[in-house]
Amino acid sequence: MGSKFHAFMYPYFAFGHMIPYLHLANKLAEKGHYITFLLPKKAQKHLESLNLFPESIFFHPITLPPVEGLPVGAETASDLPPNLTGKVISDAMDLLRDQIEAKVCALKPDLIFFDLTPWVPEMAKEFGVKSVSYQIVSAACVAIALAPGVELGFPQPSGLRGHDANLYSIFMNSHKRVFSRIITGIKNCDVVSIRTCAEIEGKYCSFIERECQRKVFLTGPMFLEAEENSVRPLEDQWNRWLNGFEPGSVVFCALGSQTILEKDQFQELCLGMELTGLPFLVAVKPPRGASTIQEALPQGFEERVKGRGIVCGGWVVEQPLILSHQSVGCFVNHCGSGSMWESLVSDCQIVFIPQSGDQVLTTKLLSEEFEVSVEVQREDSGWFSKESLRDAVKSVMDKDSEIGNIVKRNHMKLRETLACPGLLSGYADKFVEALENEVSKTSYSS
Incomplete structure (x- = not known):
């Protein structure tokens, strides 16, 4: 084992970014390293339960400075509407540069991890610190950022239709600034790493290495292992x-x-779950214009589904624990990076409703190339009906469904590959070893 190092982590202030960074921090701490985790004050209470090594991982809360478009009290992307998050949060994080520099100067870390703050490599070099671009988005997304006009193989942007094509187009146009920040960071940092594995995104990883002309380290999915989850029981409620339902x-x-x-789409989602005839648990934020879930539910819905259906307003941090419960058989999600990996390593059937262009690409990869999931069909406007949601769920949950049996069989094969002893832990171990070597090179040359 290499010498112990101290790493700073400065992820984009969104839970979908901070949580995988914290999982990586746990892996580093397990190997004896120390981490200073920079995060917004309010986010700390949501993440503390995921810190498995509080004696080695130190949360350092930061207050975002005021910027145009950032409401008072807002600290993470989840506090803002999706159309504002990227620019507003990253603008505020840019203004923290002086504070971050002061902390680096005072604490003298060996490494600093970042994803969407492209000035980190330049700052790190000034203090003799190695910078690590750790991208938690899919390798397909990074590949598109590197070469937006290049055909990358499946899924071909030209093969997208209807709403998926619209989402992809919006994604490409609205994320130019994000792409630029990712690429600037990747081209100037000391170590490039992506939260993925070659078994899923090998062709994209190879493309990125060719484009960057450098080694790209893969960390695997980087989430809590089953044995680590087992020490944190699911909430009693x-x-x-x-426990009241069949396996x-x-x-x-x-x-x-x-x-x-939107409220009407939220209600359609609820009614679609009701139409499945199956017990269900829905965890979504209140729809636009509503302050609570209850006020937005369809008329008579709660009475009709009482005892078999729950809709709660918010995001469930314990998602992996719910998925591992024996009664859960299907996971309907947006194909965000974290949910995608949690889907693949679970025993559940998978139904995707992608909400952005990068999620469209990953959905196509898993539904059409790997055939381990199904996608809810939508109109060109993006609207999905209660019937299309019901049909997608029933297609994978009905025991006699041909589609359901195909995706279940393919999912089981892919899951077995990912669960192969040592595969995912091997990615993480090799990555940590590479970091130790990088730090060692610095100490030898100093």
Whole structure:
């Protein structure tokens, strides 16, 4: 084992970014390293339960400075509407540069991890610190950022239709600034790493290495292992409720920390879950214009589904624990990076409703190339009906469904590959070893 190092982590202030960074921090701490984790004050209480090594991982809360478009009290992307998050949060994080420099100067870390703050490599070099671009988005997304006009193989942008094509186009146009920040960071940093594995995104990883002309380290999915989850039991309220149903019968639906549906689409989602006839648990944020879930539910809905359906307003940090419960048999989600990996390593059938262009690409990869999931069909406007949601869920949950049996069989094969002893832990171990070597090179040359 290499010498112990001290790493700073400065992820983009969104839970979908901070959580995988914290999982990586746990892996580093497990190997004896120390981490100073920079995060917004309010986010700390949501993440503390995921810190498995509080004696080695130190949360350092930061207050975002005021910027145009940032409401008072807002600190993470989930506090803002999706169309504002990227620019507003990153602008505020840029203004923290002086504070970050002061902390680097005072604490003298060996490494600093970042994803969407492109000035980190330049700052790090000034203080003799190695910078690590750790991208938690898919390798396909990074590849598109590197070469937006190049055909990358499947899924071909030209093969997208209807709403998916619209989402992809919006994604490409609205994320030019994000792409630029990712690429600037990757080209100037000391170590490039992506939260993925070659078994899923090998062709994209190879493309990125060719474009960058440098080694790209893969960390694997980087989430809590089953044995680590087992020491954190599921909350009693969910455990007791789920225990009341047959194994594999419950549909769990979660659309991430940033998805806010229009009220009519939210109601259609609820009615679609009702139409499945199956027990269900839905965890989504209140729809646009509503302050609570209850006020937005369809008329008579709660009475009709009482005892078999729950809709709660918010994002469930314990998502992996719910998915591992024996009663849960289907996971309906947006194909965000974290939810995608949690889907693949679970025993659940998978139904995707992508909400952004990068999620469209990953959905196509998994539904059409790997055939381990199905996508809810939508109109060109993006609207999905209660019937299309019902049909997608029933297609994978009905025991006699041909589609359901195909995706279940393919998912089981892919899951077995990912669960192969040592595969995912091997990615993480090799990555940590590479970091130790990088730090050692610095100490030898100094």
